[in-house]
Structure formats: structure tokens, C-alpha cells
Amino acid sequence: MPNVSFARPFRRLALTLAAALAATLPASLTAQAGLDTVQIKAVKLSERLYVLFGAGGNIGLSVGPDGAFIVDDQFAPLSAKIKATIATLTDKPVRFVVNTHFHGDHSGGNANFGREGAVIIAQDNVRARLTTDQVSARTNARTPAAPHEAVPVITFSQSLSLHLNGDSVRVVHVANAHTDGDALIHYIKANALHMGDTFFAGRYPYIDTGSGGSLDGIIASAEAGLALANADTKIIPGHGGVSNKADLQEYRRVMVVIRDRVKSLVVQGKSLTEVAAAKPTAEFDDSWGKGFMNPDAFLDIIYNDLKRKYGRK
Numbered sequence: 001m002p003n004v005s006f007a008r009p010f011r012r013l014a015l016t017l018a019a020a021l022a023a024t025l026p027a028s029l030t031a032q033a034g035l036d037t038v039q040i041k042a043v044k045l046s047e048r049l050y051v052l053f054g055a056g057g058n059i060g061l062s063v064g065p066d067g068a069f070i071v072d073d074q075f076a077p078l079s080a081k082i083k084a085t086i087a088t089l090t091d092k093p094v095r096f097v098v099n100t101h102f103h104g105d106h107s108g109g110n111a112n113f114g115r116e117g118a119v120i121i122a123q124d125n126v127r128a129r130l131t132t133d134q135v136s137a138r139t140n141a142r143t144p145a146a147p148h149e150a151v152p153v154i155t156f157s158q159s160l161s162l163h164l165n166g167d168s169v170r171v172v173h174v175a176n177a178h179t180d181g182d183a184l185i186h187y188i189k190a191n192a193l194h195m196g197d198t199f200f201a202g203r204y205p206y207i208d209t210g211s212g213g214s215l216d217g218i219i220a221s222a223e224a225g226l227a228l229a230n231a232d233t234k235i236i237p238g239h240g241g242v243s244n245k246a247d248l249q250e251y252r253r254v255m256v257v258i259r260d261r262v263k264s265l266v267v268q269g270k271s272l273t274e275v276a277a278a279k280p281t282a283e284f285d286d287s288w289g290k291g292f293m294n295p296d297a298f299l300d301i302i303y304n305d306l307k308r309k310y311g312r313k
Helices: 013-024 076-087 110-115 124-130 215-228 245-267 272-278 282-288 295-310
Strands: 041-044 049-053 059-062 068-071 094-098 119-123 154-156 159-164 167-173 183-187 192-200 234-239
Touching (some): 049 076, 059 183, 068 076, 076 110, 094 110, 094 159, 110 119, 119 124, 124 154, 154 159, 183 215, 192 215, 215 245, 215 295, 245 272, 245 282, 272 295
Parallel strands (some): 068 094, 094 119, 119 154, 192 234
Antiparallel strands (some): 041 049, 059 068, 159 167, 167 183
């Protein structure tokens, strides 16, 4: 863990959390700088399934005779580039968009695809959040309700199935993980799994506790993903490279170890400063703390999450 002065608050948290929470802001606000240089790269996973990398959440793309079907759509200013990349892989239009959750780096392009006729699908809580103004519990930043074209027109509570392009695709809600509206997308024939932001490959995840997320839910979602995967399953994380079951197993292990250590200290009534001094994440920080969630920010989030659940009353 980086050196921290425990006599004062974590000074770097505001900047780090602001960067992490940018994902919850409108795409028009978060995507002003640098997106003009972003390139959308397609990586083939199977005959009809690709993952698209750009800026924001990874996109799953299914192509075939039934049209294009995407999981997440990144920021609105990237929609033209995303469409151009899809056009190199199929001449069919995008018919369906599934959002893994409501954050703007995953749903920011909804309106652009919706205006062109794509049917937007998401868990019930995603629609609820996109149709109302959202206020960050940490920064008080306000995200206005999405335009009509960006709002899911098909929603589900626990699961639904799509039968497209020769595959059966199962969409499953995992409760209170990254947010309160997360979904895993299981491409059964292609043997692939899109985890959204319940899985940050090889790095500490951002957990939006202000929008219903929790560390316990992150662990439970990893377990749900592991139950769907085998050794050959290609796993698409919300952020990071294409992974496999062993990677997801390690992610779960690290989250469980950290959760149990911090929970034990919380139950003892320790303060955040005392928990940080105990360095419960130290052995993982060099490899897992290199993303936009540095060790201090991650510990702050999970400490407060676990304190609400397990702290002394």
C-alpha cells in the first residue's frame, strides 16, 4: 500500500473517486476530452461473436442472419466509430442493445442506437435509474434522466433469453454487485460470458455503493459467473482483457480474502484509519491496485460498505 499519513484523511481519494464516478455522469460530460482519438478494436471470440474495445466498458457483439446484437455501447460520441467497426463485420443493422448496468460508459450510446431502431433491454433497476435524475452519494454530481430514445423498452426482473444468430443468449440479473441493476450475459453456444462491471479483470473493481452495489454482491456475481463457465469459456469483463475461468476464480479469491480481513476489523469496531494501518490489501496492491481504483480508494469504499452491514450498532 502506498504511504499514507493516517493523521489526516486520504487526500487522494477525492481525485480517484471522481475519476471512478465519472462513469455515472452523462456521456456528453465525461467524453469531451480525448475520444476523438479513440479507435474501436474488434477481437473475434467465435464464428459470430466479437468483443469491441474502445473507451469505456467492453462491448459484446453478436453478428449473423438475425442482425447485430450488442452488449453495452460505451460513450455517445463513440457511436459512429462503433457502428463503423460493426459495419466491417456485418451488413446487418444493430437490432438489440443489452445494458449490463446504467453507467454512462456502458449505456451512453443508447440514444444513438435507439434512434436507429435498436431495441434496448436491461434489468428493471437500470430503466428506473435512466428515467430519473441520479445524484452521486459521494460527489453530489447530478446526472439528468436519459432521453426517451436511450431508455430500455424491454426490462426484466431476474432473467430473459434471446435466440439470435444461431445462439441462445441468457441474460441473468445479479443483485447488488457493481450496482443494483447488473446483468451477466451468457452466450451458450459460443461458450462466452459478458460480466459487465461485476468483473474488472486483474484489478480492484469500482463498487458503486451509492447505486446499490456491494462487495458481497461482487463476490456473489463472480460465483454466479463461475457456475456458468468452464475451462474453455471466454469471459468478457467490464474493463480489461478477455479472461477465462481461472482469472475469474482468482478475482473471487482476492475479493473474498480482502472482504474477510476488512470485515473482521470492522466487527472489532476499528476506524478506517486503523483498518488502513493494518494493510489488509497490501499483498495485492502492486498488481491489483494499478487501475483507476487505487488501494486507498478501494479500501475506503469497501470499509464503508462493510461497516454499514457489519459494524457495531
